[in-house]
Amino acid sequence: MKQASSRFMVILLIVSILVSCQLLPQSATAGVEQTKAKLPSQATDLQTSTAVQTAPALPETFQTPLLNPVDTPHTYVEGTCRYLRNKWNPLNAEPGTVVMVILFKNINRGTANLPDSINVVEFLDLMDQLRAQGFEAINTRQLQAFMERNVAIPSRSVYLIQDGNQTGEYFDKNFREYFDAWGWSVTNGWISEAGISETLVRENLEMEYAGFVDHQVRGVSPDVVLSDESGKTVIARELQGSLDGFANHFGKTPTAIVWPNGGFGIRPVEAARQLRFKLGFTNNTRGPVMYNWVPLADLVDPERPNYLPEGSVNDPLMTLPTYSPNEALLAIDAVRAVGKSAGEYAMSNKEIEHKYYEIVCEEEYGPMPTP
16 A cells, blocks of 8 residues: 555656646747747837938029019029038028129219119119128129128128220219228229220329229120120130230239120130139129129020120029129118028928938038027
8 A cells, every 4th residue: 555655656756847848948948939039120210210211302493583484593502402501501691691793894974875784872872772782792703702601791791893995083973982981892804905094003002902892804805795696706806805904914823704795605714714714794784692692694685685605605603693883782671682582491390301301411411500
């Protein structure tokens, strides 16, 4: 009896061990399966967090009804990333910074009815209105830096051009008081014609050295009009000849050309670029200019047939529009409104453009500069 009881206990122990051996692998396998079940979810989370972001669509170029319908904004900066970095760099010009370019042919202090002139009363009113409405004059160096790289200038700027050679007396009577009182300089489109008197050269040199008059070029022949029909020798004479004559008188290299009598074309512009001119000014009144924003026309305007369309030239910086002084006097309010609207439009799209820069440009160009 005792021996049978002992045998029963041994059998019971063996059964218990076998049952335990069968359960342990099931428990371990269940744990492994639970661990494996968690892995796909973690991998999915990782893929989601490192997914490539899609860059937002950039806004359209700013438009304004204050321009003539034929005149449309043209851009010129190559490379979206470079444009956005220059636009939003806090050290650069603020969005909506606008420049009025005014081209004076003659300021008439007499009673004679001279063509392309403004009488002195209207001239004085124009200058006072510009100052009263917050405009500041800039020189060629500042305009070039702004147009090319958005370098900071006053948010309402005016660039004053006097067309053709003038005496020291002419500049003193008309522009000196604004230079002395406000620091406003004026740019002169100098004609490098033959037989210029030493007195005229000396007077203009003195004004150049004083920072009062910034001389740039306007060809060598007072009556020439350049176009794509102009001969190669004529274009070379007006452009290279103006550089040579200018260097002899002023000892500097000009960067801008006031197109002689408003005439230009694809071939003259290409030749000017080869000679390293950076800016060119037409006689066309299209509107103000901003960074990467120049109003030009692609087609002839039947209502303004004397305005040559600039779009086919495809070089906005070399075909910049200008206001006559009479037109400028009427356009000051509109120019201010264009700048204001452009600034508001830019700010409404700031977040989108910053996001685009972050996704597309930051790796190559670095983070957007901060104050």
